[in-house]
Amino acid sequence: MGEPLIDDESPSWPLTVVTTLGEHSSVLIAQALRAIGWWPGLIAYGGYASTTQVRVLGRALMTRSGDQRGWLAQRRGWRQFFDAQVPRQPVLVTCGAARAVAFADRWGYIDLTLSDHGLPPGWHSARLQPLHPADVARAGVHEGDALSGSRSRPGARHVRAGRAVPVPVRVVGDDERVGIVSDIDDTVMVSMVPRALTAMRHALVDRVSSREAVPGMASLLSTITRVSGGPDAAPVIYLSTGAWNVVPTLKDFLARLDYPRGAFLMTSFGPSNTGWLRSGLEHKRRELRRLAAELPGVRWILVGDDGQRDPQVYAEFAREHPDHVAGIAIRSLSHLQQVMSHGTLAPLVPGALWSVPERIPVWYGVDGESLLASMRAGGLDRTLGGPPLPLR
Template sequence: MGWLKKDPLQIIAFQGYGTDSHFYARGRALEDESIDLEDQHIWHLIVNTWKRFETDEIKNVDINIKLPNNKILKGVTDNDGYYKVEANLQDLKKLTNEEGWLSFELSYSDVNIKRTIQNENRFPGEILIPSTTSQFGVASDIDDTILHTGVVSMLKWKVVYNSIFKHAKNRSPLEGAADFYHRLHRGASGKNANPIFYVSHSPWNLYRYLELFLRQNNFPKGPILLRSLSNFLKRKSLDEKPQKQKEILNLLKTYPDLPFILIGDSGEHDPDIYMEIAEEFPDRILAIYLRSVKHKKKMIRVKGLIENYKTTQVLMVEKSAQAIDHARKNGFIQ
């Protein structure tokens, strides 16, 4: 029934990741609500927020992914319009650029579909296949780690205010964060092309918003790993791991020979998640960096957690310069 509406169709490809022998792409098929990423008028910001969350999904529809070598992969969207396409292939690195990005083309399988912008049934996508020169990977939180959100504010009112009433271009990155991440990306040699993965508890509805923020503030390009809104609202069982933890564990599984640096903040559950991961993979986690937040109670709790923690290095930082200094002394960066 979604096809009977007037809005054109689109396929949003989330920047994903894979290996030389495993292709893995995620994204979503939606009606194009024409969200204006440039207009900063308050009314447009409110309307855009509404459009991000009041989505018209294209459910249970077949899609194609065309690789640069003209190989076609098949996929299908679920009841929320999401797709996951996986395939075991060979020599995928031959299809990547020098940074490890593999570009591909998405389309609806039904060639008779015309309800796309300018009747172009073609949509770009890409996944990252880390370079063989990679020294380590970085898994970083977004909220209050590189982006001021106010996650520790009462009832998280600052998160709501910033997400609705602030344009991505006007959101403030934490001072020095982009420089630190570029140094980590370049690594000890200055040419390592270490992969950066941005992992957040935010819903996929904010994907393009966060993508614009990272691009506008000159952060290294990297996969953005979020969660579905249905999972965001669903009550978790006591033994179920947080989505952020699942994503990082999957990165460690996907790249068994690649150690990782984990970056987060001391405001929510990052310390607990990261330390648990380090306990499970003590030889794979090189360091944990935690941004200090302005919340006395939470800071006391985290300091108590890390005071006698010996499994891996955990550093609480007020400024990026502290993390840069530590990373340089430990041979992570130049």
């Protein structure tokens, strides 16, 4: 049995006090902004689904423009991290035939799973719609309740709602057998995350539009999705320890460079009830296990780099769930990049992948092109049961 899908840590009362004070501060800021003409808006992060249930993710923020923050692409990175979140904001989530009310957490994040959406495999658009908190309270609506949308029911209370925001959702069919889970920082985009000063410059000073892509990775991911996807391209999940704040501009970056469309699973920075800083390692472990549980028919190609802890996380997952892993692809950083990344010449956890079950192939390459060549030589086409992979 694997570890539970939730963090098995006891709450700390000092951290609970800090996070509670942070929530109260956010409420006061939201009230002040509302007084000068701002209103609760929603940022759609996306989602993924099986044929029976769907997971929808987003965030409630105070806004005065109502857009999806696309203007951030031409601003310096620090602008992404100055948000006024709306704690406990009620939101109506609709996806196909499924409809329910969710309440944002203390940081404004929305993460709701709905059942019986009735949508076929492929890309679809769910909707997030902010609700008036006082109306929701008077109506006695709770998390997971459905709103009928009818005013004709006797005794029904009217609940005011804001403008709906579309949320892209990928429904994975029962007959889809292969998908991709890809890291972002130093795998598809040069970030040097473990090197604090370099990462801070990339995240806070550089304009998102000027960020550098890892050569050949867009072609690699696109090629694999086409070969293994059947009528629709194979599902892609971008799993990263980066902050949710960067998703709007990250979507623009990936789209401009022709990376395949995918869902995002990021983290929120700052303290929780159990830690001053959230563990990126635990985040990736937890989300991989959740994917295995929610999409049990899919075998994942895990793509990462050896500048962080991807080899360790992927090896652990492959040992725990070998039937859910089709292969592991690791971008090998150069000696200079290793030094810039974490201060040593050697990759992090270099021996971790030796513990991967023998029947699961592991591929290495310095960029997307060499990785694709390694995959082709290593028989990925036989693993996927499809035609031979092209080199380009």
